[in-house]
Amino acid sequence: MGKNLAMKQARTRKGLSQEALAAAVGVSRQTINAIEKGDYNPTIKLCINICKVLGLTLNDLFWDTEE
Amino acid sequence: MNGTTIATLAAWGIISIFGIGFWIWLTKDEERDDMGGYDERQLLARGKANEAGLTAGVVYLFLLQLAEFWEDFPLTIQEVSIIGILVMLLTYVTVAVWKDAYLRLRQKEGNAIGWMVFLGIMQLIGWPTLTERLLGISCLYIAALIALRRFLRKREEREEDDG
Numbered sequence: 001m002g003k004n005l006a007m008k009q010a011r012t013r014k015g016l017s018q019e020a021l022a023a024a025v026g027v028s029r030q031t032i033n034a035i036e037k038g039d040y041n042p043t044i045k046l047c048i049n050i051c052k053v054l055g056l057t058l059n060d061l062f063w064d065t066e067e
Numbered sequence: 068m069n070g071t072t073i074a075t076l077a078a079w080g081i082i083s084i085f086g087i088g089f090w091i092w093l094t095k096d097e098e099r100d101d102m103g104g105y106d107e108r109q110l111l112a113r114g115k116a117n118e119a120g121l122t123a124g125v126v127y128l129f130l131l132q133l134a135e136f137w138e139d140f141p142l143t144i145q146e147v148s149i150i151g152i153l154v155m156l157l158t159y160v161t162v163a164v165w166k167d168a169y170l171r172l173r174q175k176e177g178n179a180i181g182w183m184v185f186l187g188i189m190q191l192i193g194w195p196t197l198t199e200r201l202l203g204i205s206c207l208y209i210a211a212l213i214a215l216r217r218f219l220r221k222r223e224e225r226e227e228d229d230g
Contacts, residue, residue: 017228018224018227026172027107027172028108028109028167029224030108031108033223043107046107
């Protein structure tokens with residue numbers, strides 16, 4: 001699983017730290033870090049919550065464009 | 068009941084009080100949800116930690132069978148039991164701590180390291196038995212593990228915030 005650069009870029013564009021995003025979606029900072037580094041594959045529920053906070057769609061953040 | 072027994076019971080009583088206090092500190096902010104205050108990644112990691120602990124226990128029991136061929140086995144039943152419990156527990160704790168899955172979402176590390184160091188030293192004071200030494204060393208190991216993981220995590224977070 002590769003790094004989720006889209007999510008990291010979206011988060012920084014919104015001016016959110018990993019800690020802030022984690023608090024907003026109700027997970028630990030380490031979980032957000034793991035998702036961005038590609039070390040953890042979140043459930044659809046968590047993906048949706050992250051999309052809501054960042055104001056983007058699932059395709060924008062979690063669609064694998066490297067096919 | 069002689070004086071040594073009373074003193075041993077009293078020492079265990081004091082250790083138990085601090086152990087229970089530590090457990091209360093660990094669980095006081097427990098979230099009333101079906102995830103126990105952990106997020107999904109942490110639950111997954113804790114499941115893997117459980118698996119690792121059980122596997123370690125099975126391996127230990129297997130190796131214990133080989134001990135039947137050892138004449139004059141040096142350990143008592145109590146010591147063998149304690150070692151078995153510690154093997155499983157320390158394996159579980161190592162995986163859980165390393166994967167940052169030991170603290171609930173609203174929990175701070177706070178005094179966890181201090182508690183473990185205190186409990187460890189309490190066990191090692193005087194001329195402890197093998198069991199007490201093992202428990203003491205285990206507490207100090209957990210304290211060192213949490214401190215190391217915390218140091219590495221803070222460094223990682225600093226690099227992430229700066230980068």
